[in-house]
Amino acid sequence: MSPSAAAPPPERTRSALGVLGTYLGPLKWQVVALATLLLTGTGLNLLLPQLLRRFVDNAGLGAGADVGLLVRLAGLYIALAVGVQLMTAGATYVGARVGWTATNRLRADLMAHLLSLDMREHKERTPGEMIERIDGDVTALSNFFSQFAVRVFGAALLLTGALIMFFREDWRVGAGVTVFTLTTLTAMNRVRKLGVEPTRLERESSARLFGFVEERLAGLEDIRSLGAGRHHLRRFLQTQREFFTRSVNSWRRRSVVWQLSMLLFAIGYVGVLTAAVGLYAAGTISLGTAFLMYQYMTLVEEPIDQLTQQLQDLQKAGASLGRVSELLALRSEVRGGQTPLPTGPLALDFQQVSFSYAPEDPAARGVLHGVSFHLPAGQTVGLLGRTGSGKTTLTRLVSRLYDATSGVITLGGVPVTAAPLHDLRQRVAVVTQDVQLFQASVRDNLSFFDPQVTDAQVEAALREVGLGTWLERLEEGVRTPLPTGSLSAGEAQLLAFARVLLRDPSVIILDEPSSRLDPATEARLTAAMTRLLTGRTAIIIAHRLDTVARADRILVLGDGEVLEDGERDALAQDPRSHYAALLRAGVLDEGEGVLA
Template sequence: MAAPSPTLTVLRTYLGPLKGAVATLAALLIVGTGLNLLLPQLLSRFVDSAKLGAGADVGLLVRLAVSYILLAVGVQLLSAAATYLGAQVGWQATNRLRADLMAHLLSLDMQEHKERTPGEMIERIDGDVTALSNFFSQFAVRVFGAALLLTGAVVMFWRTDWRVGAGVTVFVALTLWAMNRVRKGGVEPTQHEREASARLFGYVEERLAGLDDVRSLGAGPYHLRGFLAVQRDFFHKSVLSWRRRARVWQLSMALFAVGYVALLASAVGLYAAGLITLGTAFALYQYMTMVEEPIDQLTNQLQDLQKAGASLVRIGELLSLQTALPEGKRELPPGPLDLRFEGVGFSYGGAEAAPVLQDIGFHVPAGQTLGLLGRTGSGKTTLTRLISRLYDPTTGAVRLGGVDTRDVTLASLRSRVAVVTQDVQLFQASVRDNLSFFDDRVTDGQVEAALAEVGLSEWLSRLPEGVRTPLPAGSLSAGQAQLLAFARVMLQDPAVIILDEPSSRLDPATEAQLTAAMTRLLAGRTAIVIAHRLDTVARADRILVLGAGKMLEEGARADLARDPRSEYAQLLRAGREAEAVLA
């Protein structure tokens, strides 16, 4: 059995739950189409009655005219109601699709995100789904309504004269066939247009993110030329796509020019032969406009369907991406958690790529802090990413509370493991939203308590609206941003905390404040602190030194400090000698 088309799959998935509203919409369209088909009949009777001249029944003419006006107004009201309801249904379906895409992207592992720029992802979630918005909001209304009106008009032609009905039926069939053949030629160029749009978004996002470096290095003209090249590619693909889609309505105009001429010639011939009345001839012309109108609607919708078809292909590709992190089924045990690495090896390209970590094995008892040291590129950050399960180890196992992290649900793991990076992401939102990540269940009192815990009470007291004060991006120092990140962790109350060089860019006074906050934050929790400055891990219980992805040494900090041959002791001596030289 052939697999269902992507269009039908999307319609069934996102319009199926709205079947009540869709049924009401269908009823409005059916009634509106029926009334629309009556209008030419009233016009035919009016023309035939008025043709009698002085012998015409004025009362009948008035009744026919009033009936025509009332029916025409009713058709317009029903059409407006159907359009409104269709938009409601369409936007609900579109928003559900956008939410599903966002949730799917968040479920993917880091490898997928590293291969695509944020700008491209934004274009996929917003641009492609927006291209589907008219498909959802108007496609069902216009296509179903057009199909009803087209079918009804053809039936009325057959009722009037079978020869005219047969000719119009052949004309409609040939027109729809030809337009569908032409329509298919626009899908691939439209897909290329959407891809070029995604590249443009990605280019702009990357350059805006690195704007300070671009300006300071005088690289503006180079990046501007690159932007123009990407923009030019998008422009050319957009023009080509539009031209291919425009062939549909160009063909429609040519075919209907021939169709009207043939119908008018037939009506004149039948009237001259006395086979139809003048009113019937008028009705035939009106029914021809009812054939043209729905085919024009179908033409426009076919162009939107071309856009939707390209977007559906790209959305299907996105939804087909599978994470390399299968969902576990277990929950982490309550209370403090110990951390254990058992023969862990990892490489970003899989088992065949060069290893980043090799045979890493250590144990951090619950409630203790591990200081993680090593040169740049030694694998420190990669090691911590395995704990929060942004990646899974290539070999070996990472265990929290005795449970392999691969067996734990991601929701349970991420709620119990918190990470504070060097670059703290702040949003253009209120202080409370920045700390609670927009969780309405977190109270203002909880936010205030977390800020007090990290020593930001005085800063909070100066804000005009307290925790409800908007926090513009770039308004905080690096130290304040780090303290806000600590407050976020306080609200989450995790069992395991990972700090990535928390004091790397701070002045001594701010560093002292941060150290005090860090002491309160780590109390009673298992922690890993990545550090280049040895003062940062001066209070750690254990030390792990990495070099080229391998363990150089691991043990209790006090024991390693006393052993003059240890890597840690050598680092301490090197640090003291550097301070003496600077002094």
């Protein structure tokens, strides 16, 4: 299951049993194999002390000992002991395979879920925190998926078998060991909860540390150029100190379980050995039986130690499961409909559209207020306005990165809220000023890792935007790795245009594609943009008038409202229009209030 194809996990994943059912269900035969290996190993473990008793009792006969029997018992014991080790190794391998398969599926579902969330959720969390949720918390669940249920069952079976063997030898010793076992399990169950909350706080600190590192690496150029390295390092040490402190506290709380186990078993061993020595001295049991009681006590300790370890892992898994469940519980408010969009270029209509980034806060000022305009299919509108006027927000509503607080937006007569999300975002392409390039091949950067896109299609798109000469210089063609930062701003924009051509959308949104280019590069970009926009509906956010020189219409925003909307030529000839004033000034001045 690929992240792109995975659907958000069902509601039951928010409980431990739901997680087990969801992610271990498809691996049921591997889980059965794991259980078989563990249970077989448990049976052999219970048989080994019986062989030791017969060996010790027979060896104690001195000259009357049956040497042949001793050799057979020794050989059988070695064979069974090797069998136990093989079963353990097999269980470890199968368990690891089950664990990684299940957790990788969970990672894929988490990634798909994160991609489906609203932009608002992503703005509230750093990428580093998201990485920690997807990787760190899921890794902590690995043992829970792979071995928790089966190992707990196997430990319980081994413990029950050992207690039954004690009762077979002497009911008084069996009763005493049973009381000891129940007391130990009750005590550990009471103290195990001490580690859940500290472990949750530890994971949160880890997420903050990841987020801090990610943010500083992203802003490394600014940190260096302003000489702020020492200050950020100091803050890093503070964040790391918090993580270290909480990690130590979490470890201490979790360690209470095994510390208590060690203390109680020290008492338990003394009690069993005292009883065995007393019974042997009284002639009630043989030396081999006394040794067998000690061996079965180790088989009581082993599963309880196993349960102790699993309880510690459960504490970690419980904290991680809680954090993962919180993430899975988030639901996107942006949901698609079922009405398909018409084919071909799409007309765009805004009807009394208003928007606020904090709709739940009545005191918060909205970004857009009653915006209405009509963009005919196949035409281009130049979107002008001062910084903060709502230009970028308006385009985000078209592609439904956010939904309008009120009003209706339609494409081809279909409300964007009624169209399937996947179809909408296939038909609406956005090219931002900061083009995101990946450390991957040229074709993967253009196709976004879609294997169905052919090399020939990628090559055709590159030549269409004027990158044919650049392509011919690449040693491996479109398969050449493209390290991030290896291209100029103009080349990056042209690559972004090629991405759009591969998708063949109906609506294109360009966020000032030529704001940082020299005249020669801008000329190449303008030619590519002309080919790109032909026959398509387009919105161009402009900070330079040259960018909208070929636009069919002009839309001027101010303080979230439409100040002007009309055909570019008509507005240019109207001396009272905002656009004509900008042309006379020869510059789109956002800071001096020309658009006010």
